[in-house]
Amino acid sequence: MFTAEQLSRFSELDSRLYQYILSHGEKVIYMRIRELAEATHVSPTSILRFCNKLDCEGYSEFKTKLKLYLQESGKAPLNESYETMNEFLERTLKTDYQSQINEIAEKVAEAEHVVFLGTGSSGILAEYGARYFSSLNKFSSAINDPFFPIHGKQIKDSIAIVLSVSGETPHIISQMHNLKEEGAAIVSITNTKTCTAAQIADYSLAYYISTEFNDTANITTQLPVLYLIETLGKVTFEKVKD
Template identity: 45%
Template sequence: MFSAENIANLNELELDLYKYVIENMNKVMYMRIRELAQETHVSTTTILRFCRNMGCEGFSDFKVKLKMHAKENNSKILDNSINAIEEFMERSLNGDLDESILKAAQLIADYNNVIFIGIGNSGFIAGYGARYMSSLGKFAMHIDDPYFPLIGEMVSNSVTIALSVSGETDSSLRLVNLLKSKGSKIISITNRKSSTLSKLSDINISYYISTENFLDNALEYRDVTSQVPTVYIIEALAREVNRLLL
């Protein structure tokens, strides 16, 4: 709908109108043409000319296509997750992760305590990881509070498993730096090996899938990148640790 060619043909007034529409898409879908004209300080004639430049017959046609555009974009973003997971599973079946997982599992087996950390969606997975690891006989806990008090033997004789899709979350980096300074070994599970968290870690396991953002009703982007690869890696780690400790 909003092709580069169409946008290139807009004059200055129409370009300002385009920016308003993009930033207020859910609102514009239900506005009358006069309401939009008043809101954007342009004439109804300018709006109609803008609609025609976008390939629409009029304002009503434009609103219909705008709704379809928003729905289509959101569906594409969510549908892409299936492809991303399939690609990850294919790589895992080829053994691409095996070496990193074996190395990390050996490190975990050598220490008494395991601390999972994560913020936001990664925090929920950290809780699952700690429970799963503990169920297989290795003591583990999780932290999703960046200001959690870190004291004593629990930290100094520990391995931290830090979960972060981007590897750039400030709260996670703060926790990792603090844990590292207190003697904890760091294993990170991230989407990219080039992230700051990866570079701070003793061992990094990267899964490389496409990041996904969802446009919500307030037209704010939410990170909905699949956590399936992280769960797979955590379970593989826990099972290998269990095998080493038998």
């Protein structure tokens, strides 16, 4: 980020933005475009042009790249949970989640069995999801053992809800393959739609949150996953009731 070639394209206004961002980067990664515009006395359109000169498609991509840049230089703080969730909820207003969730809920309501699948922190949420759906009159179970055997004719009429931040965990991918071979339908809830889990699922929901690590521990927020589980559970409840 901020290569010599990119800097050479800056106008006087761009240079002013650049100076502010370098001095206040820890705050900028949590600022909305209008907040940055007010702080720097420029228009949101000027900020978008600035982002384009840094080879970013938009302000969200710029903030993600800035966060990575600060992490590499050791200046980035941990994500603020409020800001992260607020960013996700803003994005839901621009994403057609409702039609996706309605379609998935139809399939979940029709399924004979519902299985939540995940490992690590996603495994804990798989247990929560199973309990939440069961509380809403759709009995569900959870598998958080990556080596749990998946066989039996009951799986044919089941639907599996797979939770994975990266969507690339080998054991999860293997279990998804086994479930599909046995005839189960697959729903993935992952951070992106381009990961392997989302690509092989029949239905996918993606929440697009900046991943976060503390050393080797993945501490990416799971708040969007809870939101999607609970929303899907409530819509399924209404369809089962009908």
